[in-house]
Each structure stands twice: as structure tokens, then as C-alpha cells.
Amino acid sequence: MTAMNLTSQPLTLDLRVTFRIAHGASDQRRNVLARLEDGLGEGAAVPQWGETQEGIQAYLERAAGLVGDDPFLIEDVMERLPAGSQAARAALDMALHDLVGKRLGQPLYRLLGLNPDRLPLTSFTVAIDEPQVMAERVRQSGLPIIKVKLGSPDDEAIVAAIRRASDARLRLDANAGWTRQQAAQLIPRLAGYGIEFIEQPLAKDDIEGLRWLRKQKLGAPIFADESLKTGREMPALAGAVDGVVVKLQKTGGIREALKTIAMARALDMQVMLSCMVESSLGVTAAAHLAPLCDYADLDGPLLVANDPFSGITYEGAKFSLPERPGLGVVWKS
Numbered sequence: 001m002t003a004m005n006l007t008s009q010p011l012t013l014d015l016r017v018t019f020r021i022a023h024g025a026s027d028q029r030r031n032v033l034a035r036l037e038d039g040l041g042e043g044a045a046v047p048q049w050g051e052t053q054e055g056i057q058a059y060l061e062r063a064a065g066l067v068g069d070d071p072f073l074i075e076d077v078m079e080r081l082p083a084g085s086q087a088a089r090a091a092l093d094m095a096l097h098d099l100v101g102k103r104l105g106q107p108l109y110r111l112l113g114l115n116p117d118r119l120p121l122t123s124f125t126v127a128i129d130e131p132q133v134m135a136e137r138v139r140q141s142g143l144p145i146i147k148v149k150l151g152s153p154d155d156e157a158i159v160a161a162i163r164r165a166s167d168a169r170l171r172l173d174a175n176a177g178w179t180r181q182q183a184a185q186l187i188p189r190l191a192g193y194g195i196e197f198i199e200q201p202l203a204k205d206d207i208e209g210l211r212w213l214r215k216q217k218l219g220a221p222i223f224a225d226e227s228l229k230t231g232r233e234m235p236a237l238a239g240a241v242d243g244v245v246v247k248l249q250k251t252g253g254i255r256e257a258l259k260t261i262a263m264a265r266a267l268d269m270q271v272m273l274s275c276m277v278e279s280s281l282g283v284t285a286a287a288h289l290a291p292l293c294d295y296a297d298l299d300g301p302l303l304v305a306n307d308p309f310s311g312i313t314y315e316g317a318k319f320s321l322p323e324r325p326g327l328g329v330v331w332k333s
């Protein structure tokens with residue numbers, strides 16, 4: 001057999017509205033499309049993780065000599081890859097799963113033994129802006145679950161304005177934007193508006209701070225996002241948080257995401273499956289794992305103006321998995 005052909009190309013996404021979070025703002029994301037024979041995958045260039053389009057493509061170029069000739073040996077291929085870009089690893093792992101599914105003529109969720117009727121609803125993300133602008137976006141969306149980006153000087157005013165505009169279920173994401181003292185003061189006040197949980201209130205390495213916050217029972221469950229990439233960080237988080245946010249772009253793909261979810265369960269943590277700013281390609285790959293998760297935050301395609309792919313479909317907050325083989329993602333015609 002001959003070695004599989006791995007190539008990559010830029011996949012540049014324009015955002016519908018400026019995406020401002022505690023880490024910074026962007027109008028465009030320069031992601032990467034990986035092609036392994038007929039298999040497709042996406043790597044997201046996430047600035048705060050140091051991932052760039054050039055870095056992801058350079059990693060995939062090096063990986064081209066290591067993929068071998070058999071897409072069914074996913075564990076072997078992933079093991080052979082050097083450490084480096086998690087986004088590039090995610091793109092290649094997705095492409096391997098896509099290729100295997102296409103060769104077998106089965107959608108990924110079936111290969112994983114998962115029920116496509118057991119999907120949590122997804123949240124819709126509202127990025128940081130003036131409180132009234134954010135509240136108006138929530139109202140206009142008409143959606144029942146909103147993820148509110150915080151970590152600005154107006155955090156309480158934002159949540160208050162959104163709560164006046166909508167009775168949606170609210171999840172808050174501080175993106176590591178608060179100090180311990182700010183978090184300890186803010187969380188009980190924000191909890192008073194009726195929220196489901198708070199993501200990453202503190203700096204990613206401040207695990208003891210997360211544990212300290214959680215012990216105080218401030219009225220809202222605390223989830224870790226930036227504090228973990230893979231299952232390797234899970235043991236340290238045991239007892240420090242109520243749940244974790246799993247993303248293929250952090251884990252480096254589906255195989256490691258499955259392990260991370262299993263570890264969360266073993267440690268009695270809840271799991272939210274989420275995405276970066278990604279097209280329907282990367283988000284659909286993640287969505288196949290949604291039956292294993294308590295919460296979904298899979299709104300990437302809703303934030304992108306020029307998504308070149310069709311994959312999962314949305315009906316309000318409800319999404320459905322494609323039944324086509326592999327990831328089930330196709331180019332828009």
C-alpha cells in the first residue's frame with residue numbers, strides 16, 4: 001500500500017460580529033483545512049493558545065511523512081506525531097475519522113456507538129460589547145440558552161441587562177478574566193440573576209484558586225476551560241471544579257476527547273462539549289461526541305459569515321447530526 005496523501009490549505013473565516021472576549025478581539029479567524037485522501041479536518045488558529053495558520057500548516061507538512069498507509073490505525077498515527085500544535089493534531093485526527101467512516105460507509109456517531117437522538121441543546125455565544133448591545137443580541141436571537149462572555153469592567157451590568165431582556169438559560173464565561181477577589185465578590189451577585197454555571201473565572205494555572213472558590217459555595221457551579229487541554233490535566237482538577245469544557249482543538253482530536261470525557265466521568269465531573277471559532281467542519285466533528293456530554297456549546301457556524309461547509313443543522317438551540325458517512329460534512333454547493 002502507498003502512504004496516504006496529507007495536504008492542507010488556509011481556511012479563513014469572517015465573523016458576523018466582532019468576537020471580543022477577555023483574551024482579545026477578532027473579526028476573522030485564519031484556520032486550516034486538512035485533507036487526508038477523502039478525509040477532511042479543521043485546525044483552529046486560536047490566538048490565546050499560540051496557534052497560527054502558518055504553524056498549523058507547518059506541523060501538517062511535517063506530519064505528512066508520518067501518516068502511513070492505513071487510516072484504521074488511528075491510535076498508531078496519533079502516537080507517531082510529535083508534540084506541537086494541538087489544532088493540527090485535531091485536524092489530522094478528524095480527517096482520519098472522516099476517512100474511516102467514508103471507507104465503511106457509516107457516520108462517525110455510529111462508529112462510536114452513540115445515539116444521535118441523545119443530543120443536549122446548544123448555547124449561542126454573545127461576545128463582549130456594551131451591555132445594551134449584548135442584551136439586544138440575546139433578545140434578537142430568540143434562543144433559549146445563551147453563553148455570555150465576561151471579563152470586562154461591566155460584567156454585572158451586562159448580566160443585569162441581558163436578564164431584563166430575556167428569560168433564557170444563561171451560562172457565563174469569564175475566560176480567565178477575574179482575580180480571586182473579583183470572582184469571590186462577583187459570583188454570588190451574578191448567581192442572583194439565575195445562571196447555570198460559570199466557565200473559567202480565574203487564570204488557567206490557578207487551580208488552587210478554583211478549588212478555593214468552589215469551597216465557598218458561591219451559588220453557581222464552576223467549570224474549567226482554559227485550565228485543561230487534554231486528559232493529562234484532569235487529575236489536578238479533581239475536586240477543584242464541578243465540570244470541564246472539552247474541545248477537539250484543545251485535546252488534539254476525537255481520540256483524546258473521548259479519553260478526557262471518560263476521565264471527567266471517573267472524577268464525577270460534568271462535561272460541556274464546546275468549539276473554538278470553527279466552520280461546520282470542525283464543529284460537526286465535535287458534535288458526533290455530544291451524546292456523551294451534559295451540555296453543548298457548538299455555535300461556531302452561527303458566528304461565521306462565510307462557512308464553506310454544511311454539516312450539523314440547527315433548529316433554534318436544537319441541532320441534528322448529518323447521516324452521511326464519516327463526519328458527514330460536504331462543501332456547500
Ligand code: MG
Pocket residue numbers: 173175199200225226245
Ligand atoms: Mg470558555
